[in-house]
Amino acid sequence: MESKIGIIIPQGWRLDLPATVSPRDQFLLIVKTAHALEELGFTSGWLYDHFHTYPLVKEESVFEAWTTLTALAMATERLRLGTIVTCNSYRNPALLAKMASVFDVLSNGRLEFGIGAGWYQQEYEGYGYRFDPNPDRIRMLGEAVQIVKELWTSGRCEFEGKYYSLKGALNFPLPVQKPHPPVLIGGGGEKLTLRVVAKYADMFNTGGDLETYRRKLQVLANHCDKVGRNYEDIRKTYMATVSLGREQGEAERKIGELASYFGGLEEFKKKHAVGTPDEVARKLGEFKDLGVSYFILYFRDAHQRRSLELFRDEVMQRL
Known part of the structure; x- marks a missing residue:
């Protein structure tokens, strides 16, 4: 089976937009990259759901994911679009279900709904969000996904959980994709997160x-x-x-500077x-042999297109 290939579009979070141009020109570069992905035959384009830069916190542009995805949906026709991944804690799940439904309608069914429990404590605190302990954030994620799916499929949700309470929330229009947009859950915690995934x-x-x-x-x-x-x-x-x-x-x-923040080049290459x-x-290919059928890849230089073309011509057909 041929693998699906998605590309994470540089949006500033990883200090990957040129700081010498205006924010408007940075945005146009994001749009240009999405156009390139569509033209080159990639399955999807993805954005991180973060608000300021990483691994260094700098006063540089970071384009918010859902706002920017909406603009990209208007600028493309076939490219699927998603978040890798939406931080559940940053938006009430009922509101998030509404946002995602409207996005799926305006994009004509192209949403890839990525969501996770959240992890970036400095960002939580910077933006005034409470950084709950890991088990609570993961259990909140489980409740949130239930709410989102119910609102997507029935348009209405009554919910009483430990973390969220909804009393007749409505969600119209419903998403285009049936029964609902695909839910991608990101994270690797073996006791709790992978149970939510299951x-x-x-x-x-x-x-x-x-x-x-x-x-x-x-x-x-x-x-x-265990969960059937x-x-x-x-x-x-x-x-x-x-x-x-x-x-x-x-x-x-090309990757040396980024790798230096993550244990050095040899550690990064692992x-x-x-x-x-x-x-x-x-x-x-080693991951494909394990059962991976969808690669979501970050090219720091994606906006320059050359690496994307080289990947398309000499790597993609081998996956």
Whole structure:
């Protein structure tokens, strides 16, 4: 089966937009990248749901995900669009269900709904959100996905949980996609998050090295058995940074600064795909052999198009 390939569009969160141009020109660069993805035949374009830069906090542009996705939906025709991933804590789930429904209508059924429990404590505190303990945030995620799905399918929701209470929330228009847009849940926590994935997700997303990913799939399969879910019904997706070059040295130079914030180049290469087309195809192919059928990849230089073309021409057909 040919893999689906999604590309994370540089939006500023990872200090990946040129700081020397105006915000308007930065936005036009985001649109240009989405156009390139559509023209080159990629499945989807994705945005991070974050508000200020990472791994360094700087006073530079970061384009908010849902606002920007809406603009990209108006600028494209076929490209599927999603968040990798929406932080559940940043928006009430009933409001999020409404936003997602309207987005699916205006994009004519192109939403990929990515959601997770949230993790960026500095951002939570900076924006005045309460940073609850991990178990609470994950259980909130489970409740939220139930609410979103109910509002998507019936248009109405009564809900009384530990974290959320809804009294007759309405959601019209309903999404275009039936029974609802695909729900991708991101995260790798083995006790709680993967249980939420087993219960509610259409797609599972995480990153990491090969053995870690293999273990996550085994744990997910165990959770599926316990909750009575068919493991094969959940599409496995893999997220990684790709730095591609005609020679290994070129690929390493392009990613060197980013890698320096994550343990150095050699450590970075264990969890990401850095190298020539042959090397990148081999690395990603190992994950395909584990059952991955959807790759969601970040190219720091995606707005320059050259790496995307090289990937399309020499890697994509091998996945």
